[in-house]
Amino acid sequence: MALPHLHLISFPLCPFVQRSVITLKHKNIPFERTYLDPTALPDWFLEKSPTGKVPLLIVDERTALFESAAINEYLDEISPPRLLPEDPLERAQARAWIALASEMIAAQFRWMGAPTEEAFGEARDEAAKGLRQFEKQCRAGPCFTGPDFSLLDATVAPVLMRYELLQDPGSPWQPAEFPNLARWWQHISEMPAVRESVPDDFLARLPRFLTNQQGFAGPRLAAGLAERGH
Ligand SMILES: N[C@@H](CCC(=O)N[C@@H](CS)C(=O)NCC(=O)O)C(=O)O
Incomplete structure (x- = not known):
């Protein structure tokens, strides 16, 4: 076709x-x-x-x-082979986790944009709760649901990419607490489709976006990026 x-x-x-x-x-x-x-x-x-x-x-x-x-x-x-399971039940499950991954993005945005230290801590706890659900789900490896890359991998990867970049003691993403997700990210982050999924100037834009948040979290996370040479 x-x-x-x-x-x-x-x-x-x-x-x-x-x-x-x-x-x-x-x-x-x-x-x-x-x-x-x-x-x-x-x-x-x-x-x-x-x-x-x-x-x-x-x-x-x-x-x-x-x-x-x-x-x-x-x-x-429109482009086989499919990145969702053939089995209807498994496909429905994948769709449900894909929907839940949107909540992870929303939680990450709340954390990155937290206006106060208190809101930053609350957003971290909320986001960590979501990450724990994904940690339990992500067991098979090396991809999220087993050996093959799926739409769930494509959906979760952007969240983990940002958490990896924005390391902070107040981050919900502490890799040692999420060994399955950390192993998954290690594998997925090396895939060319993931590495090349952001524009070349992504690392220049991210601190600008964070600084413009003007609350507690944004400038702190931007400063962390600068300290790590980004
Ligand atoms: N549920 C939508 C969410 C898309 C979304 O929120 N995109 C943001 C940018 S990251 C946007 O366009 N925001 C503009 C707005 O909210 O007006 C999806 O999965 O496509």
Whole structure:
């Protein structure tokens, strides 16, 4: 089957976009990408996107798909072999964990943007609770659900990439507490599709984004990045 023309509308730092980029790259699907400035969204984008959010995938310059999970399943279905299990029950489970991984992203955003020290601690505890669920689920290895890379790997990877970069004593991500996830990340982080899933200037943009948060967490995490030479 000939693949359609795929145009991925992105923000440079968006972890939801990154999930789709990982899927596209893992499957070697050609795509065009446009980065938008989240503070100045053009009218054409707002007309096409019902939520005003990215990722937005424009298929054959006509049809706009939104929601990263739906986009990833579409990408998966047009380019075999599938990255979701054949068994309906296992597939439903994978979808449920993919949905839960969005909560991990939300918890990570709350932690990175915590306005006060107290909120930082609360957000850390909340995020750690979520990480513990994923730790229990991630046992088979080397990928999340066993030997093969799946859409769940593509979905969780952006969260772990950020936690690895933003090491901090007040981080929910203390690798020694999550040995399964740490082993998983070690494997997944070496995959080209994951390594190449962020823009070249990602490490320059991340501290700027954090500093702009202006609360307690952002500047502290940006300073930590600078101390570690990023
Ligand atoms: N559930 C959506 C979430 C996407 C999302 O929140 N994207 C953020 C950027 S990381 C966004 O576009 N935010 C703009 C806004 O909330 O107006 C998905 O999985 O695609």
